[in-house]
Amino acid sequence: MALNALNTATAGLQVTQAAIGIVSQxxxxxxxxxxxxxxxxxxxxSGNAGVGTGTVTxxxxxxxxxxxxxxxxxxxxxxxxxxxxxxxxALYGTPGSEAAxxxxxxxxxxSLQSLASDPSSAPNRSTVLSDAGRLANRISDVANGVQELRTGLESRLGADxxxxxxxxxxIAALNVKIVGSTGSGGGDSLAAELLDQRDQRITELAQSMDVQTNAVGxxxxxVLTSSGVTLVDHGSAATLAFDGxxxxxxxAVYSTDASMRGVGTITATTPSGARIDLVADKAIRSGSIAAALTLRDDTLVQAQRQLDDLAAGLSRAMSDRNVSGTAATGEGGSGFDIDLTGLQAGNTVTLALRTSGVARNVILMPTMGNAPAAIDPNLMDDPTALVVPFDIAGGPSTFAGAIASALGTGFAVSAAPSGGxxxxxxxxxxLTLTGATASITVPTSATDTRNGAEQLPLFVDSGSGNSVYTGSFEGGSHLTGLAQRLTVNPALMADTSSLIGYAGTTGAGDAKRPSFxxxxxxxRSRTFSAASGIGGISAPYSTSVQDFAxxxxxxxxxxxxxAQQLDEGQKIALSTAQSRFGTQSGVNIDEELSRLIQLQSAYAANARVLTAAKDMIDTLMRI
Structure with missing residues (x-):
């Protein structure tokens, strides 16, 4: 009996000592x-052996x-x-400040208003050009800042x-160690340590991408993405690569067509050698990687588009004349007469149609025969429009035939009985043709400053030999990147009097051009692209250039x-989740100290039993 008591007390001491060790840990x-x-x-x-150490959980x-x-x-x-x-x-500056x-x-x-008030003032003309240059430089600086942010995100994507x-x-390596830990001699403590390490790695991974886990027996x-792409399976892991x-x-924009893609994409290579484009499959939906992709490919691309549209609107507001058609009827139905004299490649002719109660625009895009057969409607003011290129290389007399050929059946196009x-x-x-409008660039070159019209090539495209911006697609979209290339016409810098004199008969006191x-x-209201996101994403936005800025x-x-408000809310949600996890699975010092006191008492009790049993055995041995 004394021996049983001795064994039980010894087992109790061992268990208590192990429990104290866990508390200390x-x-x-x-x-x-x-x-x-x-x-x-x-x-x-079993029997009278008392208790065993059991398992660490x-x-x-x-x-x-x-x-x-x-x-x-x-x-x-x-x-x-x-x-x-x-x-x-911050790139735009503090609203209302002089530098913003x-x-x-x-x-x-x-400065334009001052020139219109006193057109004979040479200082006023110089101020107009100086302020125009500051504006072009400011737009360029903001646009360059946008691309620097995109480049920074590209670099960050590579690191993430x-x-x-x-x-x-x-994680895959830890899976292997955990599965084999029971036979390593390390016991439950080793397994628990490995499980902690694996969980920590998965949580770190969650900062970069949304993941979920499934336990295996x-x-x-x-480990999978929330979209279902397997990244880790037992001891095998996919390898991620970024071709930044x-x-x-x-x-430089994203495209699922590798030959058209100008930015990096993320490829997952499975152990079997299969390759998955995680960006094309939209497999990553949260975490820093998803944020960087959204910012690089959507947010900042739209910011660039806003600046390009502002630059284009600024240039064409000064150099274009707007034309509206007049109602006409004939054997081919009803429609409009419209004077397209002076039409240049890139100028748009918009036909407003209605059929079966549905309204849609057709944009006729004049080219010199060098534009792509298909033009991305997202580069137009109305992304829902049908873009129809037509060749004007043959001159004005060929406009009617070229438009007729481009539109096809259902339309009758001919030279208008009156007009140029x-x-x-x-x-x-x-179908019902409800409107016909056009925006025609008047100056034919940067030096065409005294063309007899009020329009002036005040801003030009420095990336195309200081050409007048028309919106052409010859050799690619001239709109894309215009914000970086916009500059004041050097011809005006050399002859400021062109700000006033728009024809041979106008003098220094004529305010018509500066007023225009x-x-x-x-x-004057202009139409800006729906792709800019200003005023909505499904319809063009009409306002003045100043108001658009x-x-x-x-x-x-x-x-x-x-974005700041959403981030603050998400930080609260994260803090709440951390608190909940810490309460359930973290270490509470007060609880551990209370537990330690209980274990100390148990240890002392087992020690007393052990002492008493030993005394009994000693007494028996002396008999």
Whole structure:
């Protein structure tokens, strides 16, 4: 009986000592990232052997851990989005300040107004050109800043993808160690340590991309994206690669067509050698990688488009005349007569159609025969329009025939009975033609400054030999990247009197041209692309150039504020998830100390039993 008591007390001491060791380990790792609290579960021994050490168990709340990873991915996403939006907003400057984009636009408008008030003033002419140059430079600076942000994100994607690939490899290696830990002699403590390491790697991975895990019976886990792409399966991991570019420009955009793609994409290579384009498959939906992709391919591309549209609107407001058709009827149906005299490649002719109650625009795009057969409608003001190129290389007398050939059946196109050589009559049958408009660039070159019209090539495209911007697609889209290339016409810098004299008969006191330029900037409504996102994403936006510039600043400021608000909300959600996980699976010092006191009492009790049993045995031995 004494021997049984001795054995039981010894077993109790061993279990208590092991439990005290677990408490000590918990306390020591209270601040260790990824450490999950452990407990010791004793087991009853058969006969009179008392208790055994049992197993070391991690107190893991799987639901809380899953929520933590979800919020971790979300927080990494909103943090990067808020940071980039804040930097975009800063590029435009403090609204209303002299150096801000709106301040520079307003200064240019004021200088034009001053010139219209006193057209004979040489200083006023110089101020107009100086302020125009400041405006072009400011637009270029902002656009260059946008591309620098895109290049920075490209570099970050490379680093994040490399880090994620390394984590996947480490998770797979830990899977192997965990499965084999029971036979390694390390016991439950080693397995718990390995499980902590694996969980920590997965949580780190969640910062880069949204992942979920499935436990496997052998102790390993399968790691997948939330879209279902398997990244880790037992001891095998996919390898992630990013073919980044060192420098991004306005024309460098993402495309599923590798020959057209100007930015990096993420490829997952499975152990079997299969390759998956995670960007094309939209497999990554949260985390810093998803945020960087969205910012690089959508947010900042749209910011560039806004600046390109502003540059194009600024240039064409000064140099274009707007033409509206007049109603006409004939044997081919009803439609419009419109004078397209002076039409240049890139100028648009818009036909408003209605059929079966549905309205749609057809954009006739004049070319000199060198434009692509298909033109991306997203580069037009109306992305829902049908873009129809037609060749004007033969001159105005061929306009009617070229348009008729391009439109095909259902339309009757002929030379208009009245008007210039480029006047055409467009009639439709079977559908309703509700409008016909055109925007025609008047100057034919940068030196065409005294063309007898009020329009002036004040701004030119420095990337195309200081040519007048018309929106042409010859050799590619002239719109893309115009913000970086916009400059003041050097011909005007050499002869400022052209700001006043628009024909041989006009003198230094004629205010007609400066008044036209001022109204073109501040009062005359122009149509801006729906792709800019100003005023909606499904329909063109009409306003003055000055108001469009202000709308860009307002939109970017609102986007930055919204992104910051979302980030703050997500940080609260992450903090809540961290608190919940810490409460369930983290180390609470007060609980551990209370547990230690209980174990000390148990240890002392077992020690007393052991002493009493020993005394009994000693007494028996002396008999």
């Amino acid at each position: 918990n306390v020591a790792n209270q601040s260790t990232p990824g450490y999950v609290k452990r407990t010791l579960t004793p087991v009853s021994q 991690r107190v893991l709340d799987a639901a809380a851990q899953k929520q933590l990873r979800l919020e971790t991915s979300g927080a990494a996403y909103t943090d990067l989005v808020a940071s980039i939006h804040s930097q975009i907003d 984009l709106d301040g520079v636009v307003n200064a240019f408008a004021q 993808v490399a880090s994620a690939s390394k984590l996947l490899s480490e 052998d102790g390993s886990v399968t 570019r060192s420098q991004l420009g306005p024309s 050589a480029g006047a055409v009559r467009i009639l439709a049958s079977g 330029l001022y109204d073109a900037l501040t009062g 202000q709308s860009i600043i307002d939109a970017q400021g609102a986007a930055a504020a919204q």
